[in-house]
Amino acid sequence: MDKNTYIPENFIEDVKSYLPTHLNLDDFIAYCQKPLRLSVRVNTLKMSVEAFELEAKNLGWQITPVPWCPEGFWVVRSEEEQTALPIGNTALHLSGCIYVQEASSMLPPLALREELINMDTDHYAVLDMAAAPGSKTSQLSALMNNQGLLVANEFSSSRLKVLAANMKRMGIANCALSHFDGQIFGDYMYECFDHIQLDAPCSGEGTVRKDANALKNWSIKSNIDIADVQKSLIRSAFLALKPGGTLVYSTCTLTPLENQQVCKYLLEEFNDAVEVIPLNNLFDNADKATTSEGYLHVWPQIFDSEGFFIAKFKKRNSVEHHNKKEKKGSFPFGPFPTKAQQAFTSYLKKQFKVEQLPGVLMQRDKELWLFPSKLSDVQNKIKYARLGVKVGTIHKNGVRLEHELATAFGHLAATNIHALSDQQAADYFQGKDVRLEKPTNQTGEVILTLCNAPVGLGKWQKTKIKNNLPRDLIAQGQLITWV
Numbered sequence: 001m002d003k004n005t006y007i008p009e010n011f012i013e014d015v016k017s018y019l020p021t022h023l024n025l026d027d028f029i030a031y032c033q034k035p036l037r038l039s040v041r042v043n044t045l046k047m048s049v050e051a052f053e054l055e056a057k058n059l060g061w062q063i064t065p066v067p068w069c070p071e072g073f074w075v076v077r078s079e080e081e082q083t084a085l086p087i088g089n090t091a092l093h094l095s096g097c098i099y100v101q102e103a104s105s106m107l108p109p110l111a112l113r114e115e116l117i118n119m120d121t122d123h124y125a126v127l128d129m130a131a132a133p134g135s136k137t138s139q140l141s142a143l144m145n146n147q148g149l150l151v152a153n154e155f156s157s158s159r160l161k162v163l164a165a166n167m168k169r170m171g172i173a174n175c176a177l178s179h180f181d182g183q184i185f186g187d188y189m190y191e192c193f194d195h196i197q198l199d200a201p202c203s204g205e206g207t208v209r210k211d212a213n214a215l216k217n218w219s220i221k222s223n224i225d226i227a228d229v230q231k232s233l234i235r236s237a238f239l240a241l242k243p244g245g246t247l248v249y250s251t252c253t254l255t256p257l258e259n260q261q262v263c264k265y266l267l268e269e270f271n272d273a274v275e276v277i278p279l280n281n282l283f284d285n286a287d288k289a290t291t292s293e294g295y296l297h298v299w300p301q302i303f304d305s306e307g308f309f310i311a312k313f314k315k316r317n318s319v320e321h322h323n324k325k326e327k328k329g330s331f332p333f334g335p336f337p338t339k340a341q342q343a344f345t346s347y348l349k350k351q352f353k354v355e356q357l358p359g360v361l362m363q364r365d366k367e368l369w370l371f372p373s374k375l376s377d378v379q380n381k382i383k384y385a386r387l388g389v390k391v392g393t394i395h396k397n398g399v400r401l402e403h404e405l406a407t408a409f410g411h412l413a414a415t416n417i418h419a420l421s422d423q424q425a426a427d428y429f430q431g432k433d434v435r436l437e438k439p440t441n442q443t444g445e446v447i448l449t450l451c452n453a454p455v456g457l458g459k460w461q462k463t464k465i466k467n468n469l470p471r472d473l474i475a476q477g478q479l480i481t482w483v
């Protein structure tokens with residue numbers, strides 16, 4: 001029990017006023033003080049669930065499936081192992097095969113699972129309106145099998161950088177990052193998206209188990225202020241949703257002010273155009289956390305997790321909106337000339353036996369980018385902070401490949417691949433060259449893999465592989481972020 005967890009009296013008084021009658025306050029307080037179980041989600045873009053189970057067994061990790069998420073596991077590691085190698089420095093994490101993600105935080109994308117895995121992925125666009133650090137963005141991308149278009153928006157500049165780094169590590173190629181107050185989407189991208197996730201900024205009352213100070217500045221006044229922001233975000237999200245599309249609203253807080261009341265606002269604002277999709281059958285036992293309206297109100301003591309709230313809505317029909325806006329300024333990318341494109345494609349074929357990259361190659365000055373093909377529908381609507389994957393830099397003699405080409409598309413390669421040993425991987429992530437056991441005659445670029453997943457690019461030299469890891473990723477092990 002963590003005796004340092006701060007739970008203010010006035011918060012407890014408030015909880016008493018809305019705690020469902022079948023739950024009791026003492027359990028709630030006890031669970032708030034109990035440390036959280038470590039959970040991870042397997043990134044199926046890089047590793048299958050079966051391969052993870054095998055690897056975890058080899059590592060001596062005790063894993064327990066998260067009942068609501070086929071890719072989620074609670075993990076117990078020995079104390080010595082945890083001290084010697086924090087999970088963020090393990091090969092599974094560095095290779096992007098796993099994301100450390102709280103089990104209840106896997107629920108919002110799960111509420112879109114059926115829609116995402118059953119749709120024709122080349123023809124849909126999804127918005128993640130408040131995305132950083134990206135646990136749910138990467139979960140959505142994996143459900144979309146890295147296809148279609150996923151716009152991931154984040155308002156905070158520093159968090160946007162972490163989001164971008166996490167997307168690179170996870171090998172995500174179908175994403176466009178934007179950097180706006182989410183309130184603009186309804187005006188600039190009116191009825192553009194098939195599905196929207198709004199994992200809203202909130203007061204974080206459900207997060208005390210991982211952050212003992214989460215309730216330090218708690219007040220009803222701040223709940224009310226945040227609820228105002230949430231209302232304008234949910235309104236914007238509903239406007240940006242196509243008729244027939246689905247919206248998932250979630251928070252990691254407990255107060256009805258930021259949850260049920262925000263949903264009530266949406267229902268009142270758009271009346272018959274909104275339909276609540278009940279979540280009581282989302283997984284076995286979901287009914288234990290379902291409210292009378294059909295939302296999931298996950299109290300920490302129900303599933304021994306963080307507190308969370310999830311609601312799902314369908315947009316039945318188009319709604320009127322008189323404040324549509326158009327972006328000023330041009331799209332700063334142009335086509336990659338056919339001849340250069342042919343040379344680039346034949347290099348990839350010769351060096352890696354990669355026939356074709358999925359997407360559209362576009363150029364901006366000397367940079368070569370691969371955009372999701374679906375992007376063309378929305379590319380002029382807003383300015384993007386980052387689009388698709390930077391695959392290379394154009395030089396007079398051709399294209400120098402970028403690290404991200406390897407992390408996002410390295411799995412397509414059939415030759416010039418080198419599997420890193422643990423020691424080589426440790427060297428590689430510290431920015432050192434990779435020493436080879438025997439001299440090699442191979443030349444040119446090589447894809448480096450760890451846990452069978454591509455992690456970067458190097459260049460063959462006689463006795464080593466020259467390290468091409470970008471400088472900003474050298475301390476990547478420290479990027480571990482809980483959500």
Ligand SMILES: C[S@@+](CC[C@H](N)C(=O)[O-])C[C@H]1O[C@@H](n2cnc3c(N)ncnc32)[C@H](O)[C@@H]1O
Pocket residue numbers: 105129130131132133134135136137153154155156159180181182183199200201202229252483
């Ligand atoms: C709950 S966190 C998102 C967590 C993220 N979905 C994940 O699973 O990794 C909410 C995010 O919203 C961002 N945010 C705050 N105000 C915003 C706004 N007006 N528009 C968009 N994002 C905002 C915060 O910076 C924060 O990163």
